[in-house]
Every structure is written in C-alpha cells, then in structure tokens.
Amino acid sequence: MTQSKKELVLAAMDNKPVDRVPCGFWFHFLDDEIHSDSFQHPELMEKVFEGQTRYIDTAKPDFVKIMTDGFFPYENETAMNLKTADDFKKIKPLADDDKWFTQQIAYAKRLTERYGDELAMFFNVFCAGTTVKFMQADISKSEEFLANAVKENPQAVRQGLDVISHDLAKLAKRLITEGGVTGIYFSLQSLLGVSPETYKEVLEPGEKEILAAANSVSDYNILHICGYAGHHNDLTLYKDYDVKTINWAVVVEGIPIPEGRKIFGNRAALGGFGNLDSELLYKGSKEEIQAETKRILAEAGRQGVILGADCTVPRDTEWQHFEWVREAAK
Template identity: 65%
Template sequence: MSTKNINRKELVLNAMDNKPVERVPAGFWFHFLADEIHSDAFAQPELTEELLAGELKYIEESQPDFVKIMTDGFFPYTNDSFIKAKTAADLKHVKPLDKDDKWFTYQVEYAKKITDKYGDEIATFYNLFVPGTILKFMQPNFEDGEPYLAALVREDKEAVKQVFDVISDDLAELAKRVITEAHVTGIYLSLQNLLGEGITRELYEEVFGPGERKILAAANSVSDYNILHICGYAGHRNDLSWYEDYEVKTINWAAVVEDVPLSEGKKLFGGRAVLGGFGNTVDDVIYKGSEAEIKAEVRRLLDEAGTTGVILGADCTVPRDTPRQHFDWVREALIEYSK
C-alpha cells in the first residue's frame, strides 16, 4: 500500500508528542535469526548481514511507519571479565568495556546501515535490553534465567548492584552512540519485573532501577524520542506501576497479557504516548485474523484509546511467519478510520 503522501517519520514523532495526526501510525516487529538469543554476531559477523538483509526486506515490503531495529545476535554482553564470572563475588571484578570495543562499534555500524537508507523516511528505534535481561539471556537455558537471577540477587545483592552499574554504563554509552553516531531516532529499552521468592518492588528499585534509569537518562540527553518496553513475552506478567515514573516519551507494554488496554495505560503513565494494542501470539488476531477481523480490531482499539498519543503495534515480537499482508490491512484500516 502506498504511503508516499505521508511523512511517516513525522507522523510517529507527532504521535509521541501527543499532537494531532493525519492518521494513527503503526509498526510491528519480529526476529530474523533462527536463534536470536544465543547467536553471537560479534563472533560471527556474517549473522549481522543476515539480520540486516531481513530488516531491509521487511521495511521495503511492509512500509512501516517506524522500525524497531532488531538486535538478534547482539544480545550477549561480550565482556570477558563478565563472561568468566562464576559466582556473585566474581561479579565485583567486572570492568567496563573499552570505548573502541566491537560491542560498541559493530552495533553502531549495523544501525547506521539502516538509518543511512531509511532514516529520513521512518522513525528508527534501536533495541536495547537492560542488564538483568542480558544476564538472563546469557544462561545456557533461557527458562533458567529468571530463577538464576533471582537467586543471585538473594545471594549477594551488592555484587549484582555493582555489576549492573558497570553494564549500565556501557549500555548508556551505546544508547548515546547509536543516536549520535548511527542517527537512530531513539532507543527501545526492554525490561520486565523480576519474579521470584523475596523479590519485591523495593528490592527491584534498589538493585535494577538505578541502572535502568541511567540508560534512559543517557538516551534522553541526546534524543527526546525514546520508548520503554515492559516485556510480557511468553506470558510474563508485570506490575506496570513499577515504571510509572521512569522518564521516557512513549511506553509499550503487553496490553493483552496484562489486560491493561491502551487508554488505561495512558492514564497510568500520566498521559504519555502509548504503543501497542495487539496481542503477539499465534492465537491473536494480527497472526490468524481475516482482513475483516484485523480491520475490526483496529477500529475497536482506536474507539477505546482515541487517536492522539497512540501508535498501534503489538505486545512484543510477533511470530516470524505472520503474513505481511496483515500489516497492510492494519494500515488500510487506519487510513479508513481517519477519513
């Protein structure tokens, strides 16, 4: 479907600013590598070419209003002192990366290849994970990540705080560099509540909060347009109120998983712009719905949330094999709704 008469990037930025828009913008995202969690593009640069090819093909075919720049293969924190740490006590000896480390330079180079081609047309948000999520991803079995991290915090929270401070400094540096050097619009920072025995909001705020806020502050220092993603992937439940005072322009959460619609979330987050609305599983309408069903869901979401400060998307990554035509149907419904 043609989008030539609309400046899609301006559409997204106006929505994030809670300004009136010609039509509500939309975008969806999914993974491109077969194993997005354990792939290591720092060790295998050819994976970045596969990732880039998939991202560019999606942009060309689907013409989204914005793109979350996927970071499959860049999930690991390739810091030798961190990788070698075996105990909580070892974490106290982790040192920050050198500024010319490939962990920075590879990611900046990759992001720039996308913005050089599409940065003037669409808004681009570079995906970053907070330290807790990175640590969970780096466990051999993903399902063991959450209990491992919770146990680590219970064992020695001071050691965890110390290593999170180091990792957050590097993530803050990366956030600033993808914005200032790769010229992305902003970052898309993914986090979630830590679940487990003895894990309270107060403990989370003490151990996790400072680093997460530091990353956002760094991004906010060089861009007004950053997104917070409260991840409900695979049914993970979050207390959204833990993040209501995080400084960020736009919030994306799992509206379907949490059963918190866009309008309710908009109130919770002080009227800031919101992103999402659609579920992201094979059982949800964006994946299996007919044209009529998908367009009806668009109308339902906008009837409920309004058209100001709203960007339609999904709870999280949608299945890789979601028919691309479904994204066209969403855009068609948005155009029809605006008339």
C-alpha cells in the first residue's frame, strides 16, 4: 500500500524505507515577521492563517512547518527592555493561562484540525537566546548584546534564560498535547563570541529542557540549527541534543547531508538546498532544480532524508519549484 504523506515523513524521520523521499519548504507571510505582534494585533494572525492555508491547499506540501510570524515576541513584562546582564534576574514566568500560551495553542489547533490527519505538522519554536535577540529594537546589534551580557554575568543571564526556556518548554508540550501538532521545529543558533564551554553552561540547559518537554509527548521533533543570513554555527555543540531529525544549513556551513549525519549519529536529516534568492531553488529552471535534487539524493541516499532548504526561502519563490523537487525525488 502506498504511504500517505504523513506516513512518508514519519518513516523518513524514523530512518525507515520510504516509497519516495518527502520534501517541504516554507516562507514568511508578514513583511516584518520579527517585530509584528499578533498578541496585540490579532488581525496579523488572520493574515498568516490565510497565507498558510492558501499555501497548503494550493502547493500541497508533504508536511507543514507552521509559521509563527507575529508570535515572535515573548509577551512578558518582566522580560521587556533588557539592557544589562543584571536585568535577566528580573524575569519571572508567565501564568499558564497567559495569552502567550493560549493564542499560540489555539492557532495551532485551527490548523491541525484542518490538516493534521493527513499531514505531519511542526510548530516553530525558538530557543530562549533567539527569543531575547528578537526582543531587541535593533536586531543587527542583538547578537552582540546577548554575547556581551553572557560574558559580563553568565549566572544572571542563565537565570533569565532558564525562566524563558521553562515557559518555552511548557509551550512546546502544550502545542503537542492541546494544539495537536506532530512535534516542534526547534530553532537555535550558536552565539558568536561565546566559547563552547560558556554556551554549554548558560544556553544549553534551557534548550535541552525544551526538547525534553517536546520529546515527553512526541517522538517526532526537529532541531533547526539556523544559518539564516549566513550565520555560522558549531554543529558539534548539538550532537548530543535528543531529537529525531536535524535541519542545518548545508550550504552556509559547507557540510553536506552525509557529513552532517555522521556528526549526529546518522539521525534523519532535513535539508539539502540553499535558501537565498541567489541560489538554484529560487532562480533555477526545472531541469536545473531536478538535476540538483537527483544530485543531492545520489550523495545523501534515500533513507532518513527529507528534502528542504537551509532555512526559510524567499517569500516570492515560485511554488512550482517545490513541485519540481518532489517530482524528481520520486
């Protein structure tokens, strides 16, 4: 019997044989996905919902990464306006009935009730460090701000990040148990200017807590080691993170799927294509995109592989390009 799309994706994540290699791509639906605030402006959530459902209904992807444009802000008064490392000690957890939880869970449920039986659906969740960076008014200086705070007072920053991570862990678990998602798509990055030892001391504990919470209610979660805008990561930092499937920036890191899978103990991989408007998935012809699909699979094999991109693709990518990949992957 032919595997359904959901069965294909879960089998690939389990490193089992598949009828065909599944694929999936995603993009943002709001012009400013970082600073848009759906908690204060619910009409933005409706815009994202309309865009997401139109994409699913029209492009018919093999799985869905639920985009969270407008949900990037951590709506917690005690975490606003972080200026110094000591400010992190002021962060207090949110109540379980806070709209930061309830609105995201309700949004997930709207989508899973519509598509969850036929498609694996993964809700985007950022780590605490990325969440803090998104809360800075000047995103171009956010990496430097967090790195400096960590170096100034690692204990204080760890205290604050642990509070945020605890809320994110609660959210991850509830998105699965109440929102009905298959799992989370957990996005994180190495912190430039901070040693691996300090990263493990300050950031890793909260990140592992979030994954543990998601893993406690679903075997199917994805780790995204984000290479957005050319950000380089130390993949070895994450080799012992407990997660079924890993998505790293193959093109940005210069680490193809077979090499990356060795780092992660041959766990399933999601990716293969670059995500910039200068790259093949965006600007290539059908022949070029399908030839690249076949090249990637000849190199990576057809088991334990889900075709995708380094990260979010440009908003104006032609959806037909995704279908060309799927055709070639059969």
